[in-house]
Amino acid sequence: MGEFDIIREVFAPLTAATPGAFNLCDDVALLEQQNLVVTKDLMVAGVHFLPKDPLDLVARKLIRVNLSDLAAKGAKPLGYFLGCVWPAHTGRDAIEMFARGLREDNEAYRIALYGGDTTVHGSKNAPLTLSATLFGTPPKQGLTPRGGAEPGDDLYVSGTIGDAGLGLAALKKEFKFTTVDKASLATRYQLPEPRLTFGAALAGLATAAIDVSDGLLADAGHIARASGLAATIEAVAIPRSPGAGAWIAAQQNRWRALSAIASFGDDYEILFAAPPAMRRSVTVAAKASRTEVTRIGSLTRGDGVRLVDENGAEIAAPSKGFDHFAE
Amino acid sequence: MGEFDIIREVFAPLTAATPGAFNLCDDVALLEQQNLVVTKDLMVAGVHFLPKDPLDLVARKLIRVNLSDLAAKGAKPLGYFLGCVWPAHTGRDAIEMFARGLREDNEAYRIALYGGDTTVHGSKNAPLTLSATLFGTPPKQGLTPRGGAEPGDDLYVSGTIGDAGLGLAALKKEFKFTTVDKASLATRYQLPEPRLTFGAALAGLATAAIDVSDGLLADAGHIARASGLAATIEAVAIPRSPGAGAWIAAQQNRWRALSAIASFGDDYEILFAAPPAMRRSVTVAAKASRTEVTRIGSLTRGDGVRLVDENGAEIAAPSKGFDHFAE
Numbered sequence: 028m029g030e031f032d033i034i035r036e037v038f039a040p041l042t043a044a045t046p047g048a049f050n051l052c053d054d055v056a057l058l059e060q061q062n063l064v065v066t067k068d069l070m071v072a073g074v075h076f077l078p079k080d081p082l083d084l085v086a087r088k089l090i091r092v093n094l095s096d097l098a099a100k101g102a103k104p105l106g107y108f109l110g111c112v113w114p115a116h117t118g119r120d121a122i123e124m125f126a127r128g129l130r131e132d133n134e135a136y137r138i139a140l141y142g143g144d145t146t147v148h149g150s151k152n153a154p155l156t157l158s159a160t161l162f163g164t165p166p167k168q169g170l171t172p173r174g175g176a177e178p179g180d181d182l183y184v185s186g187t188i189g190d191a192g193l194g195l196a197a198l199k200k201e202f203k204f205t206t207v208d209k210a211s212l213a214t215r216y217q218l219p220e221p222r223l224t225f226g227a228a229l230a231g232l233a234t235a236a237i238d239v240s241d242g243l244l245a246d247a248g249h250i251a252r253a254s255g256l257a258a259t260i261e262a263v264a265i266p267r268s269p270g271a272g273a274w275i276a277a278q279q280n281r282w283r284a285l286s287a288i289a290s291f292g293d294d295y296e297i298l299f300a301a302p303p304a305m306r307r308s309v310t311v312a313a314k315a316s317r318t319e320v321t322r323i324g325s326l327t328r329g330d331g332v333r334l335v336d337e338n339g340a341e342i343a344a345p346s347k348g349f350d351h352f353a354e
Numbered sequence: 355m356g357e358f359d360i361i362r363e364v365f366a367p368l369t370a371a372t373p374g375a376f377n378l379c380d381d382v383a384l385l386e387q388q389n390l391v392v393t394k395d396l397m398v399a400g401v402h403f404l405p406k407d408p409l410d411l412v413a414r415k416l417i418r419v420n421l422s423d424l425a426a427k428g429a430k431p432l433g434y435f436l437g438c439v440w441p442a443h444t445g446r447d448a449i450e451m452f453a454r455g456l457r458e459d460n461e462a463y464r465i466a467l468y469g470g471d472t473t474v475h476g477s478k479n480a481p482l483t484l485s486a487t488l489f490g491t492p493p494k495q496g497l498t499p500r501g502g503a504e505p506g507d508d509l510y511v512s513g514t515i516g517d518a519g520l521g522l523a524a525l526k527k528e529f530k531f532t533t534v535d536k537a538s539l540a541t542r543y544q545l546p547e548p549r550l551t552f553g554a555a556l557a558g559l560a561t562a563a564i565d566v567s568d569g570l571l572a573d574a575g576h577i578a579r580a581s582g583l584a585a586t587i588e589a590v591a592i593p594r595s596p597g598a599g600a601w602i603a604a605q606q607n608r609w610r611a612l613s614a615i616a617s618f619g620d621d622y623e624i625l626f627a628a629p630p631a632m633r634r635s636v637t638v639a640a641k642a643s644r645t646e647v648t649r650i651g652s653l654t655r656g657d658g659v660r661l662v663d664e665n666g667a668e669i670a671a672p673s674k675g676f677d678h679f680a681e
Binding site for chain 1: 376379380381382383384385386387388389390391392393394395396398400401402423424426427429435436437438439468469470471473474475476477480481483485487492497499500501564565580
């Protein structure tokens with residue numbers, strides 16, 4: 028198996044004959060659109076996915092975590108550049124399985140591979156390391172910024188929170204879920220659903236948005252900081268799936284459990300701010316894109332993020348999200 | 355040290371206040387130029403650079419190997435997205451040294467950081483893994499393709515060939531060079547010089563071009579294959595530095611040594627084809643950009659790459675370049 032055979036036979040078909048990709052026969056690609064939104068996320072085996080996760084799911088997660096960044100900004104995806112560093116002695120079947128996952132999501136999201144680089148680690152124990160640079164077009168209303176929230180804005184989140192973190196715990200057998208809950212939570216960890224349609228519907232409506240990757244509290248902190256405001260989140264308002272509900276019920280301290288849910292990360296939901304005058308519009312946008320949306324708090328003058336109980340008293344958070352450099 | 359501090363304090367200044375980079379405060383960047391040329395190359399410690407190479411040089415090599423891809427196409431660089439996976443427990447001083455290298459080459463090539471991702475391996479033994487996605491604008495004559503050569507075209511290469519491979523051998527103490535040669539060859543390995551000015555001058559003049567990264571023979575093969583032609587390279591015509599000359603003179607078999615030089619890779623020179631009618635224009639372009647250029651062979655009907663001696667007899671090549679998947 029040669030590097031050039033792999034590129035020609037496994038990856039070139041993923042360009043879907045897009046002219047600017049040159050069928051992966053050149054070192055560059057040509058993008059002819061004006062105004063591109065670009066994002067880049069890395070994934071490393073053992074850090075962002077489990078080393079035994081099926082490689083087609085890993086490929087799709089790589090694409091989807093990047094799509095999620097575009098979704099929060101209201102952008103429409105077009106394609107991507109891919110970087111793969113395989114452990115030494117990776118077989119062609121593994122690379123083909125990875126490519127099958129890419130092909131599936133290329134079709135699901137109508138995107139194409141435009142180029143990239145594929146190489147091999149010096150050791151078979153080095154972790155599979157992946158990089159994707161995704162690009163798309165901004166919505167005509169302009170990108171939804173991270174820092175545009177105003178004092179008094181409501182804070183909303185799509186879907187449910189904490190499932191991916193619990194899915195990881197389920198896959199690692201750290202907690203015993205029902206079979207149904209386990210499957211559903213594991214899917215949230217392995218195969219996030221980027222909220223592209225809903226994100227596009229929020230363009231011009233949300234004053235600030237971010238996708239929840241570092242954890243609800245941490246990402247609320249990013250919006251608050253970028254907007255020069257304080258964020259308050261009502262713990263009981265945080266939307267939970269049945270699996271998360273079961274886990275919380277089994278914990279000794281319900282507040283600590285809610286705080287953990289708000290800190291896990293990897294949810295890939297959209298957290299956003301909008302003025303109270305827009306509540307009806309938010310509901311319409313949510314219905315039109317068949318997305319559950321929950322109002323979980325608000326933004327006010329000040330700084331920082333507070334998680335509060337029903338009486339408005341602050342709940343001590345065990346952690347404010349995942350930080351790769353924290354020790 | 356936190357991930358967000360590192361981004362804000364070490365990397366955000368590298369955006370040079372480019373508006374579309376949002377000061378690295380969002381998950382996306384906005385590129386407003388029409389027609390972008392994009393390339394992406396990975397580098398892994400122990401594979402593409404030595405684990406002990408100074409981190410500022412590693413950063414500059416990462417930028418430069420990508421600039422070299424743009425150079426071969428005649429493109430003008432604008433900026434880049436960066437992906438870094440650091441070994442666990444990497445200190446802030448190491449990351450700052452890496453960023454110093456980026457800053458130096460940002461200034462040298464008038465480019466800026468636009469975004470990216472930075473994360474940490476699960477183990478301190480996992481190799482530093484880097485990814486850069488560079489973008490620029492195509493020349494007004496259009497990108498120099500890889501596969502546009504015609505039968506009868508001359509084949510040229512800039513600079514000298516084999517130095518980076520010998521530089522690696524020198525750094526690994528596999529051959530004893532003079533102090534001067536060792537320093538010069540090691541620099542060719544650690545800090546390639548992308549041929550941006552010369553590449554831009556070749557736009558509309560060269561019928562096909564590639565930067566020499568896989569090795570002269572392998573990259574001549576890429577041009578030949580993409581053009582549907584055969585390439586013939588005269589071994590004695592391959593341009594050599596004094597250090598390479600000294601190494602060849604010390605080898606038992608001169609032909610085998612020349613063939614090795616043509617297979618090492620990492621030269622980051624421009625290999626290109628042009629019609630014989632353009633010889634004078636090639637000389638003018640070379641002089642204008644102060645670049646040494648050597649005519650080393652030609653392209654004819656047929657396929658494959660042949661390295662030949664003064665009598666036109668084929669020299670058996672030990673290897674046709676570096677292939678990461680070959681075992």
